[in-house]
Amino acid sequence: MVIFGATGDLTKRKLFPALYNLAKEKFLPENFAVVAVGRQEISNQDFRVKIKEDLKEFVGNSVDNKLIDWFEERTYYSGGDFGEAKTFKNLQKTLAEIAKNHGAPGNYFFYLATPPSLFAPITEKVCDIGLCSEENGWRRFVFEKPFGRDLESAKKLNEELAKILKESQIYRIDHYLGKETVQNILVFRFGNSIFEPIWNRNYIDHIQITVAEKLGVEARGGYYDTAGALRDMIPNHIFQLITLTAMEPPVSFEADAVRDEQAKILQAIQPFSSEDVLHKAVRGQYGAGKIDDKKFAAYRSEENVAPTSNTETYAALKLSIDNWRWANVPFYVRTGKSLPEKQTTIMIQFKRAPFMLFRDTPIERLTPNRLVIHIQPDEGITLHFGAKIPGPIVNMGAVDMDFNYRDHFGETVSTGYERLLYDCMTGDATLFQRADMVESSWKIVSPVLDVWEAIPARDFPNYEAGNWGPPEAAELLEDDGRNWKNEFD
Ligand code: BG6
Numbered sequence: 001m002v003i004f005g006a007t008g009d010l011t012k013r014k015l016f017p018a019l020y021n022l023a024k025e026k027f028l029p030e031n032f033a034v035v036a037v038g039r040q041e042i043s044n045q046d047f048r049v050k051i052k053e054d055l056k057e058f059v060g061n062s063v064d065n066k067l068i069d070w071f072e073e074r075t076y077y078s079g080g081d082f083g084e085a086k087t088f089k090n091l092q093k094t095l096a097e098i099a100k101n102h103g104a105p106g107n108y109f110f111y112l113a114t115p116p117s118l119f120a121p122i123t124e125k126v127c128d129i130g131l132c133s134e135e136n137g138w139r140r141f142v143f144e145k146p147f148g149r150d151l152e153s154a155k156k157l158n159e160e161l162a163k164i165l166k167e168s169q170i171y172r173i174d175h176y177l178g179k180e181t182v183q184n185i186l187v188f189r190f191g192n193s194i195f196e197p198i199w200n201r202n203y204i205d206h207i208q209i210t211v212a213e214k215l216g217v218e219a220r221g222g223y224y225d226t227a228g229a230l231r232d233m234i235p236n237h238i239f240q241l242i243t244l245t246a247m248e249p250p251v252s253f254e255a256d257a258v259r260d261e262q263a264k265i266l267q268a269i270q271p272f273s274s275e276d277v278l279h280k281a282v283r284g285q286y287g288a289g290k291i292d293d294k295k296f297a298a299y300r301s302e303e304n305v306a307p308t309s310n311t312e313t314y315a316a317l318k319l320s321i322d323n324w325r326w327a328n329v330p331f332y333v334r335t336g337k338s339l340p341e342k343q344t345t346i347m348i349q350f351k352r353a354p355f356m357l358f359r360d361t362p363i364e365r366l367t368p369n370r371l372v373i374h375i376q377p378d379e380g381i382t383l384h385f386g387a388k389i390p391g392p393i394v395n396m397g398a399v400d401m402d403f404n405y406r407d408h409f410g411e412t413v414s415t416g417y418e419r420l421l422y423d424c425m426t427g428d429a430t431l432f433q434r435a436d437m438v439e440s441s442w443k444i445v446s447p448v449l450d451v452w453e454a455i456p457a458r459d460f461p462n463y464e465a466g467n468w469g470p471p472e473a474a475e476l477l478e479d480d481g482r483n484w485k486n487e488f489d
Contacts, residue, residue, distance in 0.1 A: 001421075002091065004082065004122055005114035006036030010144065012054040014175075015111065016071075018417035020059050023067055027422055031105065033074040033098045037091060040079055047077035060413060074102060082118055088125045095131075106137035109171075109424055113144050116153075120160040127164050134169070142171040142424055145236055146227065147433070150449060151442035158435040171424050172433035176237040178416035180405065181375045183431070185244040185346075186258075188373070188381065195371075196249070198350070200325045205368065206482060207331045208347040209241050212339040214291055216465065217313070221304030230283070230315040230448060233335040235441035239266065241375070242331055245346055246321055255429040259437065266440035268323040277451040284314030284470035286338040287461030296338055296465035310456045313337045314463060316473045317448070318480075332477060334484070338465035344375035347485050353386075367398040370485070380404040 001019075003011055022028050036047060052072055056063050078094045080087030098104055110126060112119055123141055126132060132139055141161075148154025161170055176182050189195055198204070211233055217224040224232065243262035250257040272280060288298040299305060299313050314336030321331065350369040370384040383401040388394060405412075423431055462470040468486055477483055 001032070001034045001109050001111060002037060002095075003034065003111045003113060004037045004118070005112065006077075007038035007040055007042075008113055010113045011036065012051075013058055014415045014417045015113070015421070016051060016055055017058045018415045018421055020055055020067065020071060021413060021415065021418050022422060023070065024064065027418075031102045033076065033102045033104055035076045035078055035091065035094055035098065037078050037080075037082075037087070039081060042077050042079055044075075044077050048072045048075055051075055062413075074098075082114070082122050082125075085125065085128070088129045092129045092131075107139075107425075108137070109140040109142060111142045111144075116143075116146055116148065116157065119143050119157060120164075123161060123164055132165060132169070138169075138427065140169050140171055140424055140427070141165060142173050144173055145175075146231065147172050147236075147438050148442060149227070149231060151439060151446045154438050154442045158439065162435070167435060168429070170432075170435070171429060172435075172438060173420055174236050174240055174431075174433060175416055175420070176240045177431040178418070178420040179375060180412070180414065181373065181379045182240065182244065183419070185241075185373065186253075189245075190249050201327055201329045203350050204329050205349045205351045206329055206480075207245065207349070208345075208485060209238055209245075209331065209333040210343060210345050210347070210484070210486075211238060211241075211333075211335040212341060212343045212468075213335075213337050214339060214342045216286070216296060216299065216338045217302050217305065219303065221302045224313075225305045225309055225311050228311045228315070228452075229313050229335055229337065230445060230452075234315060234317065234333065235438075235445045238333050238335060239441045239444075241346055242269075242319070242321075242333070245348075245373075246326060246331070248325070253430065255432075256434075258430050259434050263434065263437050263440065264323075265321060266437055266444065268321045268326075269444050270320045270322050271444060272447040274447065274451055277448050280318040280476070281448045281452075282314075282316040282334075282470060282472045282476050283312035283452060283457055284336065284463045284473065285309070285311065285457070285460040286313050286336075286463055286465045289338065289463075289465030289467065291338065291340065291466040298461055298465075299338070300461065310460060312452065312457070312460075314339075314469045314473070316469065316476055318476055319444075330480065332482075332484070334469065334473060336463075336469050339468060340466055340486075342377055346373040346375070347371075348373075349482075366396060372485075378404065379406065 003015060019028065019034065052068055055068055076094050076098060078091045080090055099106065108131060112122060114122065148157050189199065243265045246265045247261040250261045286299050289296050300307050300309050316332065316334035319331040319333065348371040352366065352368045367384065367386065372382040372384065374380045374382065381403045384398060386396045387399045389397045420431060474484065
């Protein structure tokens with residue numbers, strides 16, 4: 001494995017701990033080795049010391065020192081500027097050395113944890129040293145998000161990569177697909193017989209997807225101020241959640257069978273007209289506020305953020321999927337920074353039961369059935385339904401049936417990257433994005449981005465840190481006689 005941009009946070013927080021966890025479960029072969037490539041000049045020895053310390057910090061309490069030593073022996077560092085041919089010549093030498101030391105059979109996967117502007121140039125240089133051709137083993141390239149910043153740039157990137165690689169060599173990663181609870185959506189829907197018959201417009205009133213974060217932009221102001229909440233979260237992470245929730249059953253779990261069905265959903269999401277953007281899209285930016293009694297600075301005073309920034313830190317959309325299953329079932333999605341809690345959920349709200357029998361029960365007690373898929377931080381599923389309140393009078397109250405991963409399967413240590421790295425090594429692209437999917441996703445959100453760019457928000461900041469977004473977000477649902485569900489028991 002060759003990691004470009006290896007001195008960044010992703011490598012120490014996610015990639016190395018994920019490799020460690022894979023090794024622990026015996027999912028890495030004995031002749032595995034990893035080369036970290038970064039701009040800094042660091043000796044192998046110094047890098048190994050650093051990795052050892054990072055692993056101890058990020059793997060948690062139960063580090064196995066023997067395993068850390070195993071890792072150390074097969075970790076290499078190769079430094080240099082990504083723009084220079086010399087860097088790649090050095091890499092070539094390191095790889096030859098590794099082949100000798102570890103008997104590595106010549107399969108390579110390259111992980112580009114770099115800004116997207118470097119994806120094509122780095123790949124080209126890897127090809128220049130003869131490492132793209134699959135004559136002597138497989139060669140795969142993993143690209144971290146963001147994959148482009150709009151439809152045009154994503155298309156350009158796809159075209160550039162298609163000139164030098166086959167689509168089967170390209171793995172566009174979205175770390176949401178590495179989450180167990182996200183993978184479970186398909187098992188839940190298609191491995192059980194009781195949900196699928198009601199999973200459609202006849203029974204479902206609407207669906208809400210919330211990806212709320214308590215944190216602000218922290219040290220990432222430089223990137224975030226050029227991206228914003230919509231670009232950062234919706235065409236990637238949130239669309240993964242939508243496609244898995246809404247897709248038809250695939251004919252098999254083969255990569256393209258699953259991705260074809262996801263792609264159909266992306267094609268069926270109705271594009272926004274400029275008029276729609278005004279009614280079906282909401283943006284917000286946090287001002288100063290308090291979360292858990294701690295003071296939070298306004299977005300505009302964060303590091304590397306312009307003091308007059310027009311970047312949104314909150315976005316909500318009302319989406320419609322124009323197909324037989326989902327006609328007239330709105331999908332409301334929202335995401336934001338500096339919200340009251342970290343919470344990722346998919347809430348499926350079913351249609352109400354007819355009222356007649358419960359004429360005397362107050363309307364707020366007649367809560368409709370809701371199925372909540374908790375993606376994080378609590379991982380599980382809740383079914384919300386009505387039950388008779390004990391007593392001589394027939395009265396109804398809302399109760400929950402809960403499944404919690406931790407209680408049932410115990411605590412599993414995972415960074416969310418283990419499965420993705422493993423799949424890449426075994427050549428299973430099911431959980432990676434195809435070129436057409438990335439482009440369809442950008443196509444859906446482009447009109448919103450265009451209108452927001454053309455008409456700067458006049459009311460920013462329009463929500464206080466620690467609140468659930470701007471008032472317009474609530475109105476988006478209230479206009480349809482609905483409400484966001486912020487808390488789930
Ligand atoms: C990243 C975004 O892709 O996902 C971040 O760039 C965001 O802004 C993060 O914080 C959220 O990931 P998770 O796994 O914590 O929900």
